[in-house]
Amino acid sequence: AQKITQTQPGMFVQEKEAVTLDCTYDTSDQSYGLFWYKQPSSGEMIFLIYQGSYDEQNATEGRYSLNFQKARKSANLVISASQLGDSAMYFCAMRGPDSWGKLQFGAGTQVVVTP
Amino acid sequence: KAGVTQTPRYLIKTRGQQVTLSCSPISGHRSVSWYQQTPGQGLQFLFEYFSETQRNKGNFPGRFSGRQFSNSRSEMNVSTLELGDSALYLCASSYHADYKLSGRGNEQFFGPGTRLTVL
Numbered sequence: 001a002q003k004i005t006q007t008q009p010g011m012f013v014q015e016k017e018a019v020t021l022d023c024t025y026d027t028s029d030q031s032y033g034l035f036w037y038k039q040p041s042s043g044e045m046i047f048l049i050y051q052g053s054y055d056e057q058n059a060t061e062g063r064y065s066l067n068f069q070k071a072r073k074s075a076n077l078v079i080s081a082s083q084l085g086d087s088a089m090y091f092c093a094m095r096g097p098d099s100w101g102k103l104q105f106g107a108g109t110q111v112v113v114t115p
Numbered sequence: 116k117a118g119v120t121q122t123p124r125y126l127i128k129t130r131g132q133q134v135t136l137s138c139s140p141i142s143g144h145r146s147v148s149w150y151q152q153t154p155g156q157g158l159q160f161l162f163e164y165f166s167e168t169q170r171n172k173g174n175f176p177g178r179f180s181g182r183q184f185s186n187s188r189s190e191m192n193v194s195t196l197e198l199g200d201s202a203l204y205l206c207a208s209s210y211h212a213d214y215k216l217s218g219r220g221n222e223q224f225f226g227p228g229t230r231l232t233v234l
Contacts, residue, residue, distance in 0.1 A: 033221050043203055045225035052221065091158065095221070100170040101148035101163030101209060103223060108157070 002027045004094050004106035013082045013113050020067070021077040021109050023092030029053075034075040035093040035103060036066065038086075045091070051075060079111075087113045117142065119208050119226035127232045133194040136229045140187050140208030146170075147189040148223065149181060152203040161204075164189055196233045203228045 003026040013019040025034065036048040051059045051066045059066045067076040079086060089110050093103040120139045128134050140147050148171075149161040160173040164183035181191040187208075193200055209223040 035223065037225070042227070043230065044227045045205055045207070047222050047224050050222050093158075095223075100165065101146045101207070101223065102160045102171045102173070103148070103150075103158075103207075104160075105158040 002029075002032075002094055002096055002099075002104045004092050004104055006092055006106035006109050008109045009107070010110040010112070013086075013111060015084060015113055015115050016081050018078060018080045019082055019111065021079070021090050021092075021111070023075045023077065023106060025073050025075065025092075025094050027073075027094065027096060029096045031097045033095045034066070034068070035095070036064070036075075036077045037091045037093065038088045039091060039108075040088040048090075049077065082113045084113050084115065087111060119206060119224055121204075121206050121226035121229050123229060124227060125230050125232075127234065128196050129234050130196055130198060132196050133192065134196060134231060135190055135192045136204055136206075136231075138189045138191075138206030138208075138226055140189070140206075141224055144208035144210050144224075145187050146209040147183055147187065148207045148209070149189070149191050150205045150207065151175075152205060152228075153201075158205075161191065193231075198233050201231060201233045203230050 005024045032053045034051045038046045049061045049064045051068050063080045065078045089108045091108045092106040122137045146165045148163040152158045163171040167183045178194045183189045205228045207223045207225045
């Protein structure tokens with residue numbers, strides 16, 4: 001069974017600072033995918049970044065980067081130069097090789113960016 | 116490219132009624148997944164359809180059902196609504212069609228959701 005753990009329920013970040021959101025996972029599969037999503041108060045789930053377990057380089061998408069440490073089973077999201085619009089709930093999710101469209105989500109981390 | 120669309124955005128129903136939610140995936144995406152989000156249970160997977168076939172199903176009672184049409188649009192139906200069915204229902208579409216989990220094509224994009232309130 002797969003499990004995603006996000007240990008930070010909430011955090012405050014100052015505008016323009018970088019922030020790291022923790023995500024650890026547990027799986028016995030060798031092939032899997034890791035996702036990060038942002039959910040603002042409007043409710044829409046916004047895709048941020050994806051990392052496949054066999055992808056050799058850490059994924060990056062603009063201000064978002066994924067610090068993938070396979071041996072430690074961690075997939076932390078780094079947001080550089082935080083903006084006020086980054087205030088939202090952030091979810092880490094995982095998909096296994098037999099899961100098809102099923103994502104297993106963590107509990108989420110609430111980020112509040114302050115001026 | 117248009118994103119995932121869901122209709123309606125908001126619904127209010129009473130216990131015992133049934134409801135149908137609709138999801139139109141991104142053009143070219145053949146996989147559609149449905150999730151239920153509640154404050155208590157978080158995000159839970161309902162089911163996934165690919166080319167009109169249900170490929171995966173979560174642990175929900177049979178009152179929850181879905182289908183996918185030949186144009187990849189999907190509907191989910193909840194019969195005999197209960198108060199606990201009040202939730203945000205999210206639909207997601209993806210291009211991926213196989214086991215490949217490396218690189219692009221595996222992203223799952225979500226719609227804005229349908230907020231269902233059962234009174």
